[in-house]
Amino acid sequence: MSFASETKNELTHLIVHPEHARAELSAMIRMNGAIGLQQGKIILNVQTENAAIARRIYVLAKEHFNAEGELLVRRKMKLKKNNVYIVRFKSKAGELLEALHIMDGLMINPHVDPHFKDDEELRRSYLRGAFLATGSMNHPESASYHLEIYSQQEEHNEDLLEMLNDCALNAKTIDRRQGHIIYLKEAEKIGDFLALIGATNARLTFENIRIVRDLRNSANRIVNCEVANLNKVAEASAKQIKNIKKIDEMMGLSQLPEKLQQIALARLKFPDANLTELGKHVEGGPISKSGVNHRLRKLNDIADQLEKR
Known part of the structure; x- marks a missing residue:
C-alpha cells in the first residue's frame, strides 16, 4: 500500500462532528461526484478506487443526512486491476446536494461555500475531504517531496488554493489539459498539511523518515566534502x-x-x-x-x- 493510501485510510477512521462531516463530504462529492437524471429524479454517483473512502462517504451521508446510498463495485477495464467503488444515491440526492451547499435548486455552485471556506475549523475538514477525493503524495523516502490535489473546475481549484494559502502552506497551482493541480513541494509544508487535516500518524511517520533522510544526506555531503x-x-x-x-x-x-x-x-x-x-x-x-x-x-x-x- 502506498504512503498516500495509508494516509487516506487513517483519515477515514476519524470521528467528526456533523458540521465537519458536512464540510468533508461536500469536498468528496463535489470532486468525485457525477449528477444525472433518472425518471425525472436527480441521482448522484460518487466514484473512488479506495474502498475505505467509499465506506466513509456512505456512512457520513447516512448518519448525518439520512441519505440512503448503495455501494457498487466495478472492475476497471484495460490493464488496471483496481476495483472502482461507486456510492449511488437515488432518493434524496437533491436534498443531500443542497445540504452540502453544492446545489441551489437546479443550479450547481462552482465555488466552495463561504461557510466552509471562512471558518478555520471547517476549512480543515473541507481540505481533508479534498485530499481524500483526489489527493496524492510521494513516499517521503522518494527522490523529491510532492503532494498534490486535482480539480476539474477552475473556480474550485482557485478556492482550494486560497484555503491552503490562508493556512500559510505556500501552495502552487498548474493547469493540465483535463483540469488543474494544486501542489506542495516543501517538506515542512507537507508535514503541516498532514497535521492540518488530522493525519497525525502519517505526519509522524513522514517527519521521522524525513529527519533520517536529511541526516543521511547531510552525512553524505560531509563525506563528499572530505573526499x-x-x-x-x-x-x-x-x-x-x-x-x-x-x-x-x-x-x-x-x-x-x-x-x-x-x-x-x-x-x-x-x-x-x-x-x-x-x-x-x-x-x-x-x-x-x-x-x-x-x-x-x-x-x-x-x-x-x-x-x-
Missing part, C-alpha cells in the same frame, strides 16, 4: 613534490633560501600532510598555514621559471 578536500590536498601535494624534484635536479635545493629549503624537505618527507600539518613538521616551526602556503607558492614559481629557461 574532495583530500583529493585537492593530494593533487596539490603531487604538484609541489614534482616541482621540488625539478628544482633539485636543475639547481639543487641547497641553492634555495633556508626557509624554502625547510619547507621543500618537509613536503618530501610528509607528502600526505595538509598545510596545517605540514607547518608542524617544518624545521624551526611550527609555522602558520598561510606561511606554509606562501613558501610552497614560491617553490612553484621557481620551478615554473626554471622550466621556461
Whole structure:
C-alpha cells in the first residue's frame, strides 16, 4: 500500500462532528461526484478506487443526512486491476446536494461555500475531504517531496488554493489539459498539511523518515566534502613534490633560501600532510598555514621559471 493510501485510510477512521462531516463530504462529492437524471429524479454517483473512502462517504451521508446510498463495485477495464467503488444515491440526492451547499435548486455552485471556506475549523475538514477525493503524495523516502490535489473546475481549484494559502502552506497551482493541480513541494509544508487535516500518524511517520533522510544526506555531503578536500590536498601535494624534484635536479635545493629549503624537505618527507600539518613538521616551526602556503607558492614559481629557461 502506498504512503498516500495509508494516509487516506487513517483519515477515514476519524470521528467528526456533523458540521465537519458536512464540510468533508461536500469536498468528496463535489470532486468525485457525477449528477444525472433518472425518471425525472436527480441521482448522484460518487466514484473512488479506495474502498475505505467509499465506506466513509456512505456512512457520513447516512448518519448525518439520512441519505440512503448503495455501494457498487466495478472492475476497471484495460490493464488496471483496481476495483472502482461507486456510492449511488437515488432518493434524496437533491436534498443531500443542497445540504452540502453544492446545489441551489437546479443550479450547481462552482465555488466552495463561504461557510466552509471562512471558518478555520471547517476549512480543515473541507481540505481533508479534498485530499481524500483526489489527493496524492510521494513516499517521503522518494527522490523529491510532492503532494498534490486535482480539480476539474477552475473556480474550485482557485478556492482550494486560497484555503491552503490562508493556512500559510505556500501552495502552487498548474493547469493540465483535463483540469488543474494544486501542489506542495516543501517538506515542512507537507508535514503541516498532514497535521492540518488530522493525519497525525502519517505526519509522524513522514517527519521521522524525513529527519533520517536529511541526516543521511547531510552525512553524505560531509563525506563528499572530505573526499574532495583530500583529493585537492593530494593533487596539490603531487604538484609541489614534482616541482621540488625539478628544482633539485636543475639547481639543487641547497641553492634555495633556508626557509624554502625547510619547507621543500618537509613536503618530501610528509607528502600526505595538509598545510596545517605540514607547518608542524617544518624545521624551526611550527609555522602558520598561510606561511606554509606562501613558501610552497614560491617553490612553484621557481620551478615554473626554471622550466621556461
